[in-house]
Amino acid sequence: MSTPSQFLDFALHLAHRAEATILPYFNNHTVSFKSDGSEVTIADKEGERVMRELITQTFPNHSILGEEFGEQTATSTHSAPGSSSYRWVLDPIDGTAWFTLGVPLFGTLVALLEDNEPIVGVIHLPGIGETVYAAKGMGCWFQSRRTVSEEVSAPDPIRVKVRSPVTIEEAIASTTGLHSTEITHNPGEIPYRMPDLIRQVRKFRFCSDCNQHALVARGKLHVAVDTLMNPWDVAALVPCVEEAGGTVTNLAGERDNIVFGGSLITSCGDPLHSEVIQILTPDPAS
Structure with a gap:
């Protein structure tokens, strides 16, 4: 049985593997349209495919719900929810419109649900090197890699809090x-x-x-x-x-x-x- 910390580490790994797949398509892609008129690119599909493969290999008893390929259980892909109490929820490119415009303000979203309750969340912004992430009971953290080079390592993550309540x-x-x-x-x-x-x-x-x-x-x-x-x-x-x-x-x-x-x-x-x-x-x- 994995711990929340281990699930969070894996979610971060998924987001960064998706980044490695998605970024080569940035400013180098063809846009098509779904039946609802929304935009989709090969980067959306390949980013989600990579994450799904890693989840299936690592947690074969977990189900998966993603924007591009729908619901997947351990044994099949269909529209009904899976039997596992754990479900990964994926959006490889949240903000495809920004991605297609060449604006780096799109995100990759990775979450883990337990009995439909979110217990892990990663908001990764590959284009600007920022990540906000959390697991239930572990606080919320922010890390920026915008100034990282071969000589400078990524800064330590910092714990973040919302602003004080206002009117x-x-x-x-x-x-x-x-x-x-x-x-x-x-x-x-x-x-x-x-x-x-x-x-x-x-x-x-x-x-x-x-x-x-x-x-x-x-x-x-x-x-x-x-x-x-x-x-x-x-x-x-x-x-x-x-x-x-x-x-x-x-x-x-x-x-x-x-x-x-x-x-x-x-x-x-x-x-x-x-x-x-x-x-x-x-x-x-x-």
Whole structure:
């Protein structure tokens, strides 16, 4: 039986093996489109394939859920969840749009669930050499390799914490985009009131996908919002923010079954967290 520390080490290994596969395709790839219109490259598929092979070799009784190849049990690949209590959740390139534009603000997400509860999370940003990672009960850590050369080794990781709780008027907030908002429903069904949030916070920024939640964990942002999320977008973020002392729910304010909650808000906690949800929630009469 592996320990949380060993699982975390393996998750970091997966992320760095994916990096070695993905980065050669950066600024050197062909873009195709999925049935939902989202972009995909060979780097997405090969990055996930490498991670899946390593998991299957190391933990053959664990199941796998990934953005590119769906659900896989120890013996087959299909849409139903596997029987193992452990499930790896993978997103080889979170922010494929940034990747295809040649902007290095994409991430690789690796998570381990135990009975659908995230216990390990890695947010790795290969293009800028930054990693935020956590395991349940072990805190959240940040490491930067941006200045590493052959003569200079990587700096030691530092433990990170969210910012102190604030009110809405003091908050620095972010979101990835405006889908499922009053501005544009497509994609999405709920017209969250993003303009109201933008008007009420002290400072608002659009931020790149998983990186905005990593910045909450690092104490750089007070709150980050994603109105539409898939399980592979969410799973790795939860342990990182919670182990940094933050609050994580979907936009209905629910923590239970968070990986499959469909949306995400991460923050430094209340009163801000509840205020943001209240502001974003559409009026039932509208």
